[in-house]
Amino acid sequence: METSSRLEFCLHSWGANSYGQLGQGHVEDQPVPQLSDAAALPHCAVRTLSGGGGHSVVVTDSGHVFVCGQNHRGQLGLGHNADVLTFQLCPSLTQKVRNVACGWDFTLLLTDFGQVLACGSNAFGQLGVGPTITHSCSALGVKGLRELVVSIAAGLRHSLAVTESGCVYQWGTGLFSHAKRALSPHPVPAHLSSMVPTLVPGLEKETSRLVTAGSAHCACLTGDGDLFLWGSNKHGQLTATDQFLSSPTLLNRSLLDGEKVINVWSGWTHIIAQTESGRVFTWGRGDYGQRGQQRPASQKPGQQSAGSSAKGGNHEVKVLRGAKQIACGSEHNLAIVGGCLFSWGWNEHGMCGDGSTTNVSQPKLVCGLRPVLIGCGAGHSLAVCAATAS
Template sequence: MVYDTVANRAVLRHYSMATSSSTEFCLHSWGANSYGQLGQGHVEDLPEPRLSDTSALQDKAVRALSGGGGHSVVITENGEVFVCGQNHRGQLGLGHNADITALQLCPSLTQRVTKVACGWDFTLFLTDCGRVLACGSNAFGQLGVGQTVTHSADLLVVESLKEAVVSVAAGLRHTLAVTDSGCVYQWGTGLFTHAKRALSPRPVPAHLSSAVPSLVPGLDQKTSHMVTAGLAHCVCLTGDGDLFLWGSNKHGQLTTTESFLSSPCLVKRSLLGGEKVIHVWSGWTHIVAQTESGRVFTWGRGDYGQLGRQASTSQNPEQQSTGPSAEGRNKEACVPAEVKVLSGATQISCGSEHNLAIVGGCLLSWGWNEHGMCGDGSHRDVVQPQLISGLRPLLIGCGAGHSMAACTATTDSRQNSATTPPR
């Protein structure tokens, strides 16, 4: 749920230094807001983008936006972290468990943070020296600190990761990390029940049942580059452009007929136009990948429109086969297919079942829209990527059911302030 590039940071930095009185940095947010995760100062859902209260940021350049089940995290260019939203398990890292409805600095983060990954009710911070700090729920061992801690509002260091980490990802109840040498580690027992059901009577492998980082087997001949995660699946992209998937395949997101894969399985390049993959994102049950020529492919669950292609809405999960056979599934949704309108996208972000993208400087959204997270003013699911007009996005991020965009703004747009009552 995070996107970050050197080029994009440069744009943000240049913009933050602008002195023109007619422009200013702004943060828009919309969608689910039951816990104040939109940073608007209230807890009402918003079906259209509105300005968040960014007074705490003091015009700092923004590096990354991310969200979890009910919380949001903003990282500035200088590595400071600002948070808001649900905090019942301490996922904001503020040392207490009270919800926050406006962005607030996380003062305990004295180390410079470069990346963040938000799970449902936990958060992982990656520092510039490669350390992983974690807070929030540890009910499934997802913080990577063992099982004696049930949850923590204070930041905990994942001590057993001895090597510097370069990528970190949070699923619903499990975590992935890539180290500087290209090794992949997994922890959290969120996939254990799926694995036990599929593998019985065979034992569940350690990386699917560990409360501390466990090396993922099957990738030792590869140099991994980045990871992302879904509700119960895992994704790894290698430095040479290969994509590996494992975990639950309930919605065909692993491009196989197996119901569960306990170890990484290579996605054939022939399914992705024969090209290398340069970036990959994941929702709870769908995957989005971009190839070296800029083409964008989607696959997995599609019944909320989250695949962005009209003909690929899959059946309801109750109607889908959970066995090894793909019978009963819409096979089109299980095979990667190109979404041509997304070609050349400079950024993409996935929520649980909705998505944002920046294409040609324009902001597009599609997928689940029950809480208005597609930003079109309605609550109808959006089957194909549609334009969110009126915004000039620089950086985007999604939570499970909410959306955020750091934008350029004109003087005229400031009338849509965060203090204006929601419509």
């Protein structure tokens, strides 16, 4: 996006704020977008935004990392475990960072050199540094990834990475209990039970380029536009009939009218995919409105709709066609369409930004913002917006 000297950028945040993850200097939830205290951020463009269960991370175009929010497990990478209520520079990083992925209480950072750094909780091996470290307040290098990495993803308690050659690695035991129940008496495969990066089998003939993760599932997009899914299918998020898939399974393109996938995002229990023509499809859990589909009048809140089953649960959200960006929280979403910001899904803490705490079943315009970049935490929302200077 081209900018002129008359254009300024500002960071807005809203939703859950129990730990200061909105970066506004307090711990009160905000049901409408408010300016974050961005005094510590330099006057430069922001590259990416992300959030976890109670923390937020901003990466600038210059590769610097700014953090705020919950820090009890060291997920902010500041060298201590005290919560932070406004964005602070993470000074210990010696390499420039180009991407970030936040799990519930941990953070993955992808450097310009293709190295993965991790900080926060390692109770489930989600940092990829082995079982002896319970948590880290400083970013540690994930040594088991010997190739350059091009894509990272953080689930609730597991992690994924794609290397330059297109291989997919997984670590963290967040899916282990699901796998053990589903596969017993057979053993759980190594990639679902390892505390260090382990090659995901079944993708050897594919050239993967992008990964994303839910609370207990994984998704991988190849350069050919194929989408592979594995993990828990409790809410139909894998579009399969089995309750659990231990290895990557190809999504049938007929569910997307035969089109290739160009991008994919994941909440905790739902998935959003955009096809080559710009159409946007959603599937998985929908009882909070996170699929962008109007709930039938006869359906009570919290009750799964028939469309959320594993049998043909995909749904096209037509208002999102041509979306430039989409971001998923745990059960809510943001999208930029035609320069406007839309939100939908779970809204208990006001993360949809409409001033209420009522769930939003279809994409709804968030008024007053000109979004340039968006990101979500589990229960909060972030947007870099353009504003005409006075």
